[in-house]
Amino acid sequence: MSFRTANLSVRKFVNYSMKNLLFTALILLSVLSACNFSNKNKTDNMDTDKTNNPYYSNTDTNKVTPDDDQLKKILPADVYNVAREKGTERPFTGKYWNSKEGGTYYCAVCGNPLFNSNGKFESSCGWPSFFEPISKSSIIFAPDNTYGMHRTEVMCGRCHSHLGHVFEDGPPPTHLRYCINSVILDFKKAQDAEAKFKDSTNK
Numbered sequence: 789m790s791f792r793t794a795n796l797s798v799r800k801f802v803n804y805s806m807k808n809l810l811f812t813a814l815i816l817l818s819v820l821s822a823c824n825f826s827n828k829n830k831t832d833n834m835d836t837d838k839t840n841n842p843y844y845s846n847t848d849t850n851k852v853t854p855d856d857d858q859l860k861k862i863l864p865a866d867v868y869n870v871a872r873e874k875g876t877e878r879p880f881t882g883k884y885w886n887s888k889e890g891g892t893y894y895c896a897v898c899g900n901p902l903f904n905s906n907g908k909f910e911s912s913c914g915w916p917s918f919f920e921p922i923s924k925s926s927i928i929f930a931p932d933n934t935y936g937m938h939r940t941e942v943m944c945g946r947c948h949s950h951l952g953h954v955f956e957d958g959p960p961p962t963h964l965r966y967c968i969n970s971v972i973l974d975f976k977k978a979q980d981a982e983a984k985f986k987d988s989t990n991k
């Protein structure tokens with residue numbers, strides 16, 4: 789082998805190694821960024837908890853008919869039990885029975901706005917209590933004669949999930965008490981837009 793040929797071979801080898809190194813680095817980089825991306829997605833899911841729920845929206849007013857099997861996979865067990873199996877959380881255990889914060893309460897299944905904090909009142913029953921819903925269409929009613937009682941069931945007007953019951957022992961002006969499970973409510977603190985909405989509905 790002449791010096792010239794040997795020199796060429798070395799150059800070829802160096803070239804080949806460099807290419808390989810670059811290729812490996814590129815693969816490593818894309819794998820790393822893919823990991824990073826999926827981790828980020830995971831955190832987002834955990835933060836909002838709604839990205840895998842196709843029925844959830846705070847603004848869409850179209851009715852939805854969720855599939856129970858699908859909801860069972862999406863919703864936490866306690867939310868599913870109240871929403872689709874008409875369960876009741878134990879009194880004084882929910883997140884909102886004693887809450888006095890200003891804001892809006894949405895359906896935890898579909899995001900439908902249900903109640904405003906200005907329609908909430910202090911009740912000793914152990915569940916969040918409201919004297920009026922956010923609008924007439926936000927909820928629907930059905931007779932409930934289970935457990936030997938004559939009660940009126942309250943359901944979400946958009947997705948028909950069970951929310952609780954309404955009784956006629958509330959404060960004025962409606963004298964109604966919407967007794968709602970905390971677990972079926974998503975609360976969002978009042979923001980400018982919501983405050984404006986409240987003002988416009990009070991007029």
Ligand SMILES: [Zn+2]
Pocket residue numbers: 895896897898899900944945946947948949
């Ligand atoms: Zn709903």
